[in-house]
Amino acid sequence: MSLLELENVTISFGGLTAVEGASFAVNPGEVFALVGPNGAGKSTIFNLVSRYCNPSGGDIRFEGKSILGCAPHDIPRLGIARTFQNIELFEHATVLQNLLIGRHTHRRSNAISEILHLPGVRAEERRHRLAAEKVIDFLDLQPYRESLILGLPYGVRKVVELGRALAVEPKLLLLDEPASGLSADETDDVAFWIEDIRKVMGITVLMVEHDMGLVNSVSDRVLALADGKTLVIGTPQEVQTDPAVIEAYIGLGDDGAGE
Amino acid sequence: MRTVFKTSYDADLGLFVHRYQAFWYFLLLAVAIGLPFVMNDFWIGEVALMLIWAIAGMGLMLLVGHAGQPSLGHAAFMAVGAYTNVILQTSLGWPFLVSFPLSGCAAALAGALLALPTARLHGIYLAIATLAVSILAEDGIVMLAPWTGGVSGIFAPDITIFGVGFNRYVNAPGFYWLTLGVAVLVVLGYRNILRSPLGRSLVAVRDSEISAQATGVNLARTKAVSFALSCGVTGLAGALMGHFAGVFNHETFTIFLSITLLMMIVIGGLGSIHGAFLGAIVITFLPLAISIVREFLNERFGTASVMPPGIETAAFGAILIAFILLEPMGIYGRWVKIRTYFELFPFCRRDMFRRQRGYLRTERIR
Numbered sequence: 001m002s003l004l005e006l007e008n009v010t011i012s013f014g015g016l017t018a019v020e021g022a023s024f025a026v027n028p029g030e031v032f033a034l035v036g037p038n039g040a041g042k043s044t045i046f047n048l049v050s051r052y053c054n055p056s057g058g059d060i061r062f063e064g065k066s067i068l069g070c071a072p073h074d075i076p077r078l079g080i081a082r083t084f085q086n087i088e089l090f091e092h093a094t095v096l097q098n099l100l101i102g103r104h105t106h107r108r109s110n111a112i113s114e115i116l117h118l119p120g121v122r123a124e125e126r127r128h129r130l131a132a133e134k135v136i137d138f139l140d141l142q143p144y145r146e147s148l149i150l151g152l153p154y155g156v157r158k159v160v161e162l163g164r165a166l167a168v169e170p171k172l173l174l175l176d177e178p179a180s181g182l183s184a185d186e187t188d189d190v191a192f193w194i195e196d197i198r199k200v201m202g203i204t205v206l207m208v209e210h211d212m213g214l215v216n217s218v219s220d221r222v223l224a225l226a227d228g229k230t231l232v233i234g235t236p237q238e239v240q241t242d243p244a245v246i247e248a249y250i251g252l253g254d255d256g257a258g259e
Numbered sequence: 260m261r262t263v264f265k266t267s268y269d270a271d272l273g274l275f276v277h278r279y280q281a282f283w284y285f286l287l288l289a290v291a292i293g294l295p296f297v298m299n300d301f302w303i304g305e306v307a308l309m310l311i312w313a314i315a316g317m318g319l320m321l322l323v324g325h326a327g328q329p330s331l332g333h334a335a336f337m338a339v340g341a342y343t344n345v346i347l348q349t350s351l352g353w354p355f356l357v358s359f360p361l362s363g364c365a366a367a368l369a370g371a372l373l374a375l376p377t378a379r380l381h382g383i384y385l386a387i388a389t390l391a392v393s394i395l396a397e398d399g400i401v402m403l404a405p406w407t408g409g410v411s412g413i414f415a416p417d418i419t420i421f422g423v424g425f426n427r428y429v430n431a432p433g434f435y436w437l438t439l440g441v442a443v444l445v446v447l448g449y450r451n452i453l454r455s456p457l458g459r460s461l462v463a464v465r466d467s468e469i470s471a472q473a474t475g476v477n478l479a480r481t482k483a484v485s486f487a488l489s490c491g492v493t494g495l496a497g498a499l500m501g502h503f504a505g506v507f508n509h510e511t512f513t514i515f516l517s518i519t520l521l522m523m524i525v526i527g528g529l530g531s532i533h534g535a536f537l538g539a540i541v542i543t544f545l546p547l548a549i550s551i552v553r554e555f556l557n558e559r560f561g562t563a564s565v566m567p568p569g570i571e572t573a574a575f576g577a578i579l580i581a582f583i584l585l586e587p588m589g590i591y592g593r594w595v596k597i598r599t600y601f602e603l604f605p606f607c608r609r610d611m612f613r614r615q616r617g618y619l620r621t622e623r624i625r
Contacts, residue, residue, distance in 0.1 A: 050473060076475035088473075090466035092530070093459075100456075101463045105475035107456040111484055114455035115448045121455055122272055128456075129268040168474060 001064055003028045003172055003204050004080075009048060009058035018044040020228045021058070026172070031198055031205045033215045035239070036225035037249060042208040043085055044228075046174050049206075050082055051075055062172070077105045079171035083161045083178065085208070091149045095141055095160050098149060099132040102167030106131075135163045139193065155186050162193065166201075173197065175207035179214050187214055194218045212240070224248070274450055291439055295432030304427060304503075307435040309543040310442045311499045316523050316535030317445050318492030323521070324530040325458065326485035327465025329382065332373070332389030333493050334516035335396030339366040340494025341501035341512070342400070342407050345415050350406075355418045355425075359498055366494020367487040374486035378479040393517045400509035412508030415501045427503055438499055445492055449532055452488070461485055493520075522575065526582050528589025537590040541578070546571050 002025035009022045019041040026032045034042045047053050049060060051072045060067050062078055070078070081102075090098050106128065109121045136142055139159050144152060149160065158181070165173055178194070179187040191214055197203050198218075209215050215222060215236055222239040224231040226248035232239055239245055263270070263277050275281035295303050315337060322328050343365040347358035377388045400407045407413060418425035418437070425433045452458045460481050463471035468478055501507055519542060527538025549571055586593050600607040 052469070052472075071477075072472040073475050073477045076473065082473050084470065084473075088467045088470035090463050090470070092466055093462050097459055097462065101459045101471075101476075102474050104456060104460060104463070109456065111457050111488075114457045115451050115488075117451040117455070122269075125272055125455070126268050129271070133268075164470075164474065 002026060003063060004049065004206065005061040005064075006045070006049075007059045007061070009045075009055045009060060011044060011048060011053060011055045018228050019048070019055075022225075022228075022230050023058075024223050024230065024233055026204060026206050028171075028204050029198065029202065030220040031194060031207070031218050033219035033222045033236075034206070034208045034225060035210070035212070035215060035222055036231075039227070040225040040248075041228040042225055043176060045225075046082060046176050046208065049075075049080065049174060076168050076170065079169075080174065081165035081168035081170035081172075082174035083165050083176055085176040085180065087154075087157045087161050089149045089157055089161055089164070094146050094148055095144045095152070095163075096132060096136075096146065098160055098164050099135055099167045100128055102135075102164040103128040103131060105168060131169070132167055135166050138166070138196070139163050154181055155183070158182060158186075159189075162190075166197070166203075170203060172204045172206060175205060175209075177208055177210065179209060179211045187211060190214065191217050212236075216240075272454060274447075288443070292436070295435055300428075300431035303431045303435045305543060305547065307427070307431075307438045308503060309539050310435075310438040311496050311503060312523060312539035312542050313536045314438075314442050314445050314499065315493050315496035315520055316527065316539050317449055317532060318489045318494075318496060319520050320524050320529070320532065320535045321449065321452070321461070321492065322485055322489035323524060324534065325453070325465060326461040326482065326489075328482060328485060329386040329521075330389040330489070331386050331514070331517045331521060332392035332396070333490070333520050334512040334514065335392050336366045336370055336490040336493045337497030337500060337516065338396050338400060338512035339369045339490075340497030341415075341507060342413070343494070344498035345413055345501055346406055348416050349413075354420070356420055359495070362498040363491045363495040366497065367491030369494075370486040370488075370490025371483050373490075374479075374483040378482050390514065390517070393514045397509050397513055400512070408508065410508055412506050414506050415504070418502055425502075427505070434502070441495060441499065445495070446532060457484070519575075522579050524589075526578060526589055528591030528593075531591045533594075534589050534591040537594075541590070545574060545578070549574060 004026040006022050006024055009019060010017065011019050022041070022045060024032075034045065036042055044053070048055055049067075051067065051070055051074075055068070062080065067075065067078065090101060093101070107124075109118075109124055114121050136145060139162065141156075141159065141163060144156055144160070149157060152160070158178070162175070162178065165175075175194075178190050182190065194205055194207075195218060198205055205218075207219070219236055221233060222236050223233045224239050224242065224245045226245075231244045231248060232242045234242070261277060261279065265271065275284065294306060298306070315333070318336075319330065319333050322330055340362040344355075344358050344362035347353045347361060348355065353361075373389070373392060377385055380388055401409050404410070417429075418434070420437075423433065424430055425437050427434045452461075460471070460476045463474065463476050464478060464481050464485075471481075472478060497512075500511075504511060523538035523542045524534055525538070526541050527536065528534030553570075582589060588595070
């Protein structure tokens with residue numbers, strides 16, 4: 001059974017149809033990439049899965065159950081964590097606090113026991129901290145543990161956001177352009193991390209990415225989108241050689257494109 | 260600069276970073292407990308008032324400084340606390356030990372009820388909605404005259420706990436110690452919130468609602484909880500304020516009280532417990548300082564025209580503007596800068612605290 005399944009999902013904002021009849025399934029354990037030119041509807045698909053917007057038609061199923069009845073804050077509880085294209089961290093908090101907020105779905109204590117700081121709260125805090133430290137070790141964030149996000153460079157923020165998503169301990173990880181704005185070295189790091197996330201942690205990855213090098217090196221299957229329509233699903237090589245994809249990216253020969 | 264060598268995760272969970280910090284805070288507490296032995300009743304009364312302001316300020320700080328929800332309606336919740344406390348004591352004859360916590364609960368309930376319809380509002384819109392609550396409360400007090408005494412006001416009975424009277428005038432040190440006890444408990448609760456998942460979820464809602472949701476924070480519930488806690492604590496301060504004032508009516512809890520509270524935490528420094536206390540010190544002692552200076556000038560020059568009436572309001576306004584322009588982090592922010600300068604001496608850089616423009620953030624989806 002596939003982990004995440006989109007069936008004929010359509011959404012339009014006013015007159016603009018951002019996604020039209022998107023259907024695909026992400027299998028457990030694979031790295032699935034969405035590619036396409038700007039405005040193709042990749043991020044909109046992420047926002048649909050995160051339940052920030054409602055599709056006007058179709059169904060989205062996670063582990064066989066429809067998630068259309070879920071509120072956005074229920075999604076991480078199901079086991080779906082995400083990052084954002086333009087970093088959305090808690091800027092006035094430290095890296096460690098950001099990772100600990102990622103543990104929110106694992107919170108068992110209630111407000112009253114927390115105000116009184118009962119022993120159970122402390123024991124739970126230690127467990128959260130241990131989980132956060134594992135993420136810090138995995139992503140080599142030790143030097144930044146106590147730094148405020150405000151003062152961190154872009155590349156580190158990008159990694160912290162990945163860390164916060166990992167702290168959720170999800171089954172499915174949505175990465176919205178994990179390599180955008182990163183240097184070649186940092187992109188290599190991201191590629192290694194994605195490999196480890198899949199192989200060591202056993203987390204399925206669905207990602208949007210423009211860097212075809214990264215897509216080629218880590219993804220099992222690729223879905224190409226253009227103007228809200230799905231063009232082709234296949235291995236990275238199949239998709240890159242598909243005439244429809246080439247046309248969507250570069251255009252037909254006679255209008256002078258094709259650099 | 261003191262480097263703390265942490266050997267367990269518990270080191271980050273404690274109330275104090277290291278023993279020296281604990282020492283200073285306990286020394287401060289000891290001095291606070293000992294104050295009545297060195298001050299006369301007038302000054303003890305003023306310090307008690309300062310503590311009441313600080314309690315109210317902590318309530319508002321939780322909401323504005325940590326949950327990022329501005330409120331111009333906290334005078335209304337002080338009123339709920341003050342009136343509930345007195346009505347429970349006079350009409351039902353319940354003792355202070357019962358009516359006081361219940362007044363906090365009543366204010367918390369009122370806050371949670373307000374949070375239900377306003378959960379979707381942000382920033383200036385929320386400020387306007389709460390402003391309306393503040394104005395409504397004033398009229399509500401007048402309309403509920405059978406219970407609240409309306410325009411003529413209501414007398415707060417003397418506090419008696421186990422036969423010991425805590426009247427502000429008869430037993431000023433007692434009233435002060437009572438206030439101090441409440442303030443210390445509120446500080447402890449506040450600290451516990453900040454080091455627990457609840458405190459982190461408040462910060463999450465403040466800094467990025469969209470990503471708070473992506474980590475599983477229920478926005479509506481978190482806002483309701485923050486409103487309830489904030490209003491509850493402010494209600495407790497209102498109950499104490501009622502006893503401090505002795506008699507109060509609708510004019511005690513005007514919109515100006517709400518603005519004063521907000522001003523207090525901005526001057527003190529948003530987002531820190533210290534800020535509530537520092538702001539309370541300014542709010543309490545600035546009018547006193549002005550009147551002392553005025554008396555001195557009048558004696559010296561024999562005229563009342565040197566300092567016109569209403570100068571307190573002007574001074575408050577000027578100070579607020581100065582803080583927003585020159586030190587948006589408030590008194591506590593300034594203190595942190597000074598402390599860091601000396602800790603890192605001579606390596607402190609000027610740009611260390613420069614506010615940076617955040618990177619572009621995801622277009623909000625609402």
